[in-house]
Amino acid sequence: MATGENQRVGNEVTDLAPGWDNPEISELPIEGFRYTSVDFYEKEWNEMWTKVWLLLGRVSEMPSKGDYQVEEVGVESIIMVRQDDDSIRAFYNVCQHRGSRLTNNTQGHAEVFRCPYHSWEWSFDGTLLSVQDPEDFPRGNPCEELTLVELPCEVFAGFVWVNLDPDCKPLKEYLGPLWDEWLAYEIDDWSRVLKISTQVPCNWKVIQDNFCESYHLPTVHPQLADSHEENYAYTQFDMSDEGHNRMIMMGATLSRSMRGENPDLPVSLAERMKHWDLDPKDFDQRVYDVRLALQRKMRELGPSRGHTHYSNLRDSQLTDSHHYNLFPNCSLTFSADGVLLQRMRPDPLDPQSCLFDHWYYTKNTELADSATNIELTDTEGLHETVKYGEQSMGLIPDQDIAISVMQQLGLRSSGFKGGFLSSQESRIRRFHDVIDSYIK
């Protein structure tokens, strides 16, 4: 089967970045039961979800001590809360009296968490401050016996990461090559300008599979041919030993195979050029020269315009989409000034359903908009849960999710025999290999 060498299909054309480990992948079929079976879902939960680092919160959204965020993953609910010493700690959202959730809020500020059932009061550092009738407990005053159950929690890239495994390895080791690449963007102070969530009738892996390949772009997102070179031969694919994937797709260009040798300059690219003091007229008949010219201008002017992190970035990172599959359940697409974060969480009641989050972080909305095709202009500041099928999340996520729902319907059929992948879809097989390495 394919080795790391021939999975990096684009490299004979252009080296966009130093490659990763690209471990061997299996040739196993990817059968439908992986997306439908309750047994498989339970194995995934017990042996994989409870052993991995999960991207859950955002530090900047908890600025003061006592500020908290609550995130659900499968059957669990986790409180992340800012401490007196400014650190963030994570606790199960579970009262140790008789198991009630402490809060149904998704975020807020609390001097104490007061359990709604019998009013036990928990400090945000996990200590139990007061209970009703403390003298009536045969095993002693609960305040001297109990604390909230704490979870391993780390902060990186401005995100709060939590692991349900008390014996987990450090986050840096888990992230492998993602650590240094994401550090370079200096995203700690980027803020969330788009936050949409929805429940989707498909298994969580269907969406991550989709985000593990760009083979669907010409069919599902034909509009991206006006901003990216979609041809796999020009695209770099990498897989890491830790289970994460990367795809680097050239941006600030057009898809030659879709748009021909001498296309008109799209308006969005012309706007981006003007922003960087390039005259679109100088590139008449030379659309395919724009990308490198833009890189030079961004390099030259970026730092004086406040883009200090450009000095950390490779030329390719200035113009090209750097797309990462963070194992197991996130997909992050970086442009030089923004990142689209999409996250899939399992539905604890149904393997054929999941929660989908579509978030965008940036320091500079105007620039990120033209570089990424994210429709921020209409949705800036939108924070909502939408009903799948009734409200739009934006054109591109609507396209991806619609096709994922179609696929789920086919995956549950006995007529599906396990797939037939191209090399450019190897990251899907790798994703399932990594899941299997946890659940064996």
Ligand code: FES
């Ligand atoms: S369950 Fe929380 S106080 Fe009783």
Ligand SMILES: [Fe+2]
């Ligand atoms: Fe897509």
